[in-house]
Amino acid sequence: MSKQHFVVTKEYQNKRIDKVLTDLNKEASRNQVQSWIKDGYVYVNGESVKSNYKCQLEDQIEWEEPEVQELEIEPENIPLDIKYEDEHLLVVNKEKGMVVHPSHGHRTGTLVHALLYHCNDLSGINGVHRPGIVHRIDKDTSGLLLVAKHDKAHELLSEQLANKEVNRQYEAIVHGVIEHDKATIDAPIGRDPNDRQKMAIVESGKPAITHFSVVDRFEKFTHVYCDLETGRTHQIRVHFQYIDHPLVGDPKYGRRKTLNVQGQALHARKLSFTHPMTGEQMTFTSEPPEIFQETLENVAKIY
Structure with missing residues (x-):
């Protein structure tokens, strides 16, 4: 130009x-x-x-506007569970075990590879390796994700996240029986000074707030819903470890003796936001994967 x-x-x-x-x-x-x-x-x-x-x-x-660089990632024909799509955004239900974007050790098979096959237009704000990704969830966390198709939508959705106007509700199965029906965990999260691969509660960390409510109690476990007020890396996993109720199956923050649920028992079940272009209030829900539901049935019978 x-x-x-x-x-x-x-x-x-x-x-x-x-x-x-x-x-x-x-x-x-x-x-x-x-x-x-x-x-x-x-x-x-x-x-x-x-x-x-x-x-x-x-x-x-x-x-002058710089020329848009072509993405270096090759699209892959990977099935996607799309809950909503228009010319501005998508809401995707990510399966458990899928990495969101390419990184060291995950060069193929990610959600980004699948998105690039599904649609040609994705926002470029996060660069060539994370096109369209407004927020992310961990590999073994399943559930709802927002994806922007162009930069304006991405910017407006990111502003909603920053202003705490996006509601993200998760459900989890945790070790132990939580006595309170509802509570808030308010503890700052930062890089673990003893293990750079992990996050931890540290005084110098960023503010992190998780609200939760008990859905059901079992003899040795609790089923909870969690509403994020902030969105720190591994926030729910770190917060529940902090209150001595780590997530079932969590390989990084959980107990050595746990249930086999193929990674942490955590699912992004509900997502509410304002459409960045139309102003419409939008809400989506998603059922947890089969292994999550089977685990709930098993702990109800056995524990």
Whole structure:
């Protein structure tokens, strides 16, 4: 695309350069504009600026949109359980055992590979290895995920997440009998100083809040629903380990003697959000996988 020019008017005086360019480029998201600025595609009066630069009257802004890089990931014909889809987003019910995006050790067979086969258009905010992924869940956690098809939808959905306007409810089976019907776990989570592969409750960690309610109690286990107020890595798994009720089957934070449920017994069962384009309130629910339901039946009979 050829270079574009704009002279700052009173309407845009003292406004941030990223906000101005987002207004001028209706198809571009603010995150996308910020990446243009960072990568040197934007000049004010012939000089590079930062995203927080406040535009002055009659500033000469010059910019060009970088060419979109083709994704390096090969699409794979992997079946998907799609709960909803339109031209802006998808709601996918991820199966247990599927990795969300490519990483070291997971070069194929991920949700991203499947999404790229299913649809050509995915947002690029998270780069070539995580296109469209608004939020993620762990490999052995099943359930509902939001996927954005373009950057504007991605940005607006991410804002809802940041503003705690997206409701994500999980269900889990945990060790031990929880006495309280409802409770809140409020404990900061950060990298475990003794094991960089794990997260832990640490004073210097980021705020993390999990609300939960008991669905059913058994002799040695409890079935719970969890509502996330924040979305830290491994939040539910770490929080329930912290209160000495680790998730059944959790290989990283669980007990050595546990039930075989092919990874932690955790399922993202409910997802509510506002559609980023239509403003419609949307809610989706998903039943847990068969192994989760069988485990509940077994603990009810045996324990």
